[in-house]
Amino acid sequence: DVKVTQSSRYLVKRTGEKVFLECVQDMDHENMFWYRQDPGLGLRLIYFSYDVKMKEKGDIPEGYSVSREKKERFSLILESASTNQTSMYLCASSLGGGLYGYTFGSGTRLTVV
Amino acid sequence: DQQVKQNSPSLSVQEGRISILNCDYTNSMFDYFLWYKKYPAEGPTFLISISSIKDKNEDGRFTVFLNKSAKHLSLHIVPSQPGDSAVYFCAATGNGQNFVFGPGTRLSVLP
Numbered sequence: 001d002v003k004v005t006q007s008s009r010y011l012v013k014r015t016g017e018k019v020f021l022e023c024v025q026d027m028d029h030e031n032m033f034w035y036r037q038d039p040g041l042g043l044r045l046i047y048f049s050y051d052v053k054m055k056e057k058g059d060i061p062e063g064y065s066v067s068r069e070k071k072e073r074f075s076l077i078l079e080s081a082s083t084n085q086t087s088m089y090l091c092a093s094s095l096g097g098g099l100y101g102y103t104f105g106s107g108t109r110l111t112v113v
Numbered sequence: 114d115q116q117v118k119q120n121s122p123s124l125s126v127q128e129g130r131i132s133i134l135n136c137d138y139t140n141s142m143f144d145y146f147l148w149y150k151k152y153p154a155e156g157p158t159f160l161i162s163i164s165s166i167k168d169k170n171e172d173g174r175f176t177v178f179l180n181k182s183a184k185h186l187s188l189h190i191v192p193s194q195p196g197d198s199a200v201y202f203c204a205a206t207g208n209g210q211n212f213v214f215g216p217g218t219r220l221s222v223l224p
Contacts, residue, residue, distance in 0.1 A: 004156070009154070031210060035214075040122070040216055041216055042115075042117075042119075042202060042214045042215050042216035042217050043157075043202065043204075043214035044214075045211065048211065050210070090156055090157070092156075094210070101147045101149070101159050101162065101204065101212060102157075102159075102212065103159075104149075104156030104157050104158070105156050106154070106155050106156045107154070107155070107156050
């Protein structure tokens with residue numbers, strides 16, 4: 001069974017902390033994505049990557065950065081966590097074509113206090 | 114401005130009846146559409162898709178209809194089952210790589 005695995009289901013961090021969210025996929029997919037999900041706003045794209053060491057800004061990149069050193073791993077970094085970054089974070093991967101969209105991880109519920 | 118809209122935040126349907134979830138989009142470059150289903154504490158899972166060259170796609174109890182002139186698509190679930198209770202997201206793409214998601218509709222199927 002193909003998988004996208006996010007390292008933590010729940011995280012609580014303090015304001016100002018540097019936060020790392022890890023995502024690993026075992027499907028040899030080229031494309032990887034980070035979204036955040038907020039009520040009434042749906043899924044908003046933070047960053048994405050089409051290849052190793054490649055990254056592109058999504059719709060809401062401010063306050064975030066990413067790292068993709070290996071094809072299977074895509075990390076989201078909150079440089080200095082703030083309370084408005086409390087959200088559900090979803091990682092996804094895709095093969096490159098649109099036929100089946102993305103495979104999503106189970107999500108990380110991040111609370112910044 | 115949202116390019117993909119789902120104007121009903123929630124919908125309640127009786128078990129066995131039809132559920133109709135609606136989605137509107139504004140970008141005429143979108144040519145491929147998907148529906149995802151999301152249970153609490155899980156990631157969204159792919160449900161059904163449709164290309165702009167078609168106006169209907171069916172998969173078991175799920176049918177998606179596309180009206181390109183109206184920039185509208187809908188998901189029909191017949192018959193609805195309690196296990197269908199979830200949040201449904203509509204998503205669209207114009208390049209086959211990046212998808213734009215709607216805000217979601219929470220479906221509750223009542224026994």
